[in-house]
Amino acid sequence: MSKKWKPVAVNPDEADDFELEPDTIEPDVETPVQPQQKASSTQAQQQSQGQGGSSSFFNFSNFVSPNIDLSQSFNPLLKNEQVREHAFTGGDTLDEPVWKTLERDFKAIGQRLLSVMWPASLSKLAKIQQHNLLIAARNSGINVGINFDQLGQDLEQDIANTPLDDSDLKKLAWDLWGPLLFTLVFAVILGLMSPEANSSEVFSGVFAIVWSTLAVIAVNIQLLGGTISFFNALSTTGYAMFPLLLLAITSIFIKWSFIRFILYVILVAWSVYAATVNLKVHGVLPGRVFLAIYPVGLVYATLGWLCVIT
Amino acid sequence: MSKANENNDLLDIDNDNWLEDDTNLSTTPKAMTAQAYIPPDDFVIEPEVPSAPQQLPGQSSDSPHISNNFDGGVLSVNHYRRYFNLNTTEFLQNCAQALNFVSTKTDSVEEIGDLYGPIWVTATVIFILFFSNTCSGLLVSWVQGGDSTYKYNFDLLTGAISLLYGYTFLIPTIFYFITVWYLKLTGLFPLSRLISIYGYANIAWVPAAILSILRGFLVNHTILSSALKWISVLFGGVISCASILVKVFPVTRHSCVVVDKEKLAIVLCAALLVAHVGLIIAVKVSFFGDLSVV
Numbered sequence: 001m002s003k004k005w006k007p008v009a010v011n012p013d014e015a016d017d018f019e020l021e022p023d024t025i026e027p028d029v030e031t032p033v034q035p036q037q038k039a040s041s042t043q044a045q046q047q048s049q050g051q052g053g054s055s056s057f058f059n060f061s062n063f064v065s066p067n068i069d070l071s072q073s074f075n076p077l078l079k080n081e082q083v084r085e086h087a088f089t090g091g092d093t094l095d096e097p098v099w100k101t102l103e104r105d106f107k108a109i110g111q112r113l114l115s116v117m118w119p120a121s122l123s124k125l126a127k128i129q130q131h132n133l134l135i136a137a138r139n140s141g142i143n144v145g146i147n148f149d150q151l152g153q154d155l156e157q158d159i160a161n162t163p164l165d166d167s168d169l170k171k172l173a174w175d176l177w178g179p180l181l182f183t184l185v186f187a188v189i190l191g192l193m194s195p196e197a198n199s200s201e202v203f204s205g206v207f208a209i210v211w212s213t214l215a216v217i218a219v220n221i222q223l224l225g226g227t228i229s230f231f232n233a234l235s236t237t238g239y240a241m242f243p244l245l246l247l248a249i250t251s252i253f254i255k256w257s258f259i260r261f262i263l264y265v266i267l268v269a270w271s272v273y274a275a276t277v278n279l280k281v282h283g284v285l286p287g288r289v290f291l292a293i294y295p296v297g298l299v300y301a302t303l304g305w306l307c308v309i310t
Numbered sequence: 311m312s313k314a315n316e317n318n319d320l321l322d323i324d325n326d327n328w329l330e331d332d333t334n335l336s337t338t339p340k341a342m343t344a345q346a347y348i349p350p351d352d353f354v355i356e357p358e359v360p361s362a363p364q365q366l367p368g369q370s371s372d373s374p375h376i377s378n379n380f381d382g383g384v385l386s387v388n389h390y391r392r393y394f395n396l397n398t399t400e401f402l403q404n405c406a407q408a409l410n411f412v413s414t415k416t417d418s419v420e421e422i423g424d425l426y427g428p429i430w431v432t433a434t435v436i437f438i439l440f441f442s443n444t445c446s447g448l449l450v451s452w453v454q455g456g457d458s459t460y461k462y463n464f465d466l467l468t469g470a471i472s473l474l475y476g477y478t479f480l481i482p483t484i485f486y487f488i489t490v491w492y493l494k495l496t497g498l499f500p501l502s503r504l505i506s507i508y509g510y511a512n513i514a515w516v517p518a519a520i521l522s523i524l525r526g527f528l529v530n531h532t533i534l535s536s537a538l539k540w541i542s543v544l545f546g547g548v549i550s551c552a553s554i555l556v557k558v559f560p561v562t563r564h565s566c567v568v569v570d571k572e573k574l575a576i577v578l579c580a581a582l583l584v585a586h587v588g589l590i591i592a593v594k595v596s597f598f599g600d601l602s603v604v
Binding site for chain 1: 387390391393394395396397398399400401426429430433434437440441444448452
């Protein structure tokens with residue numbers, strides 16, 4: 001490149017006024033700014049490649065680690081989604097024995113089972129969750145048909161008097177092992193009790209019906225709103241099926257339909273109560289708990305009725 | 311950050327003397343770095359959401375945020391939340407209104423109704439029809455004595471599902487397409503509202519089905535048993551029919567009068583009536599024996 005050539009001095013801010021100067025009028029005085037700028041820009045590039053320079057005209061590090069809060073720009077995408085942070089419960093699980101991992105999983109399943117067997121253990125947590133959801137519903141203007149002012153005061157006092165411990169929050173996680181096991185055993189029992197000819201048919205039919213109705217229930221809960229996720233609803237309603245499993249097991253031994261019927265009423269009521277408390281904990285909106293639990297009760301009643309009449 | 315706060319930030323920037331205003335010093339630099347530079351004139355300010363009240367003192371700040379808008383495409387769950395946007399008291403009111411077929415109170419025509427009722431009220435009816443059928447079967451085998459075990463009929467369940475859901479969703483859809491697309495009437499219910507009316511009307515079958523459980527005791531009295539069957543079927547059928555027509559007829563008549571075809575409304579509602587008689591006959595045949603009077 002010849003030394004005579006000089007870049008045209010263009011201020012990007014005045015781009016509107018840009019005009020090509022005729023070639024004949026060539027400035028003969030060297031402007032000292034241009035080489036300096038050129039040098040500094042190359043320097044900046046070198047700097048940013050080498051050590052990620054911090055202060056220069058063209059700061060590359062702005063692109064490497066932008067000083068922009070990205071959560072803002074994702075907002076339109078996440079507007080309808082609930083992002084729930086999950087508490088990290090375990091320590092370093094990479095080099096622990098397999099038995100320990102299994103033990104932890106079994107403990108979690110057992111705990112969830114316990115919350116179905118004794119739903120009252122969750123009642124305090126349910127109260128707090130419902131209170132939070134009530135506030136959330138009020139803040140986002142969802143009509144849940146409850147007078148907000150009445151509930152607030154005594155609930156807050158209750159919560160202040162009895163603080164929550166960590167072990168309660170662990171019950172908020174979900175898994176599908178319990179539902180899978182329960183539906184399998186339930187379908188096997190019903191299949192064995194039905195006549196030989198169509199026992200495999202009954203097994204597959206019951207298994208498919210249970211899972212599809214649980215899925216429909218979970219979609220229904222999703223449609224009613226709240227912070228509960230699809231699989232969480234599936235897990236909750238699946239675990240609450242446990243009393244129905246007891247009904248199926250007892251119906252192997254008890255052939256008299258009248259006693260079966262009495263057991264049916266008791267155990268279905270128990271299932272529905274357990275499901276109610278668990279769904280409240282997992283985030284169904286307060287004024288819609290009945291709407292969420294009603295189909296659940298219907299399905300439990302149908303499944304239990306199948307145990308009574310076979 | 312909640313939606314209300316977001317809007318407030320935007321509004322603050324819109325303020326005319328936002329450069330001089332000391333209170334905005336904390337918000338404006340963030341806004342400048344977070345997005346490309348846009349001159350303040352070009353800011354599009356969304357209207358403030360009126361339904362979001364201010365945070366009251368003493369409430370926990372970590373409460374979950376739940377969206378209350380039903381945007382999203384046809385394939386997203388959120389789109390359909392508008393049809394499930396009801397609470398328990400509204401649901402029970404709707405049920406009571408469906409049974410109350412003499413009331414002249416009418417909601418506005420534009421209301422979209424809800425699909426919770428059609429789906430779950432119909433599911434209830436199916437369950438109770440199945441329940442009453444098998445229960446009376448059990449009672450029969452119990453009254454007749456012996457250990458003849460009762461065998462339930464699984465086809466009954468699938469039959470009930472296709473019959474009742476088919477009626478509840480197909481008839482309103484056909485009616486809607488005929489009136490709105492073929493006859494081009496205006497001022498009618500939206501389709502979801504029609505389905506809602508039909509679904510809630512099904513609730514009349516519940517007491518009928520429960521009543522019919524008693525027929526298990528009447529197995530030895532043919533006349534009484536058949537009378538009970540007819541009474542329960544007609545009870546459910548007539549009440550649900552009245553509940554539908556009381557709501558649909560005035561609106562249909564009004565939109566027909568507008569185009570000077572008053573007789574058309576009667577024809578349309580007569581067609582609905584015929585369809586309902588068909589449902590009554592189908593229920594009688596599949597759940598309550600045959601059509602024989604005695």
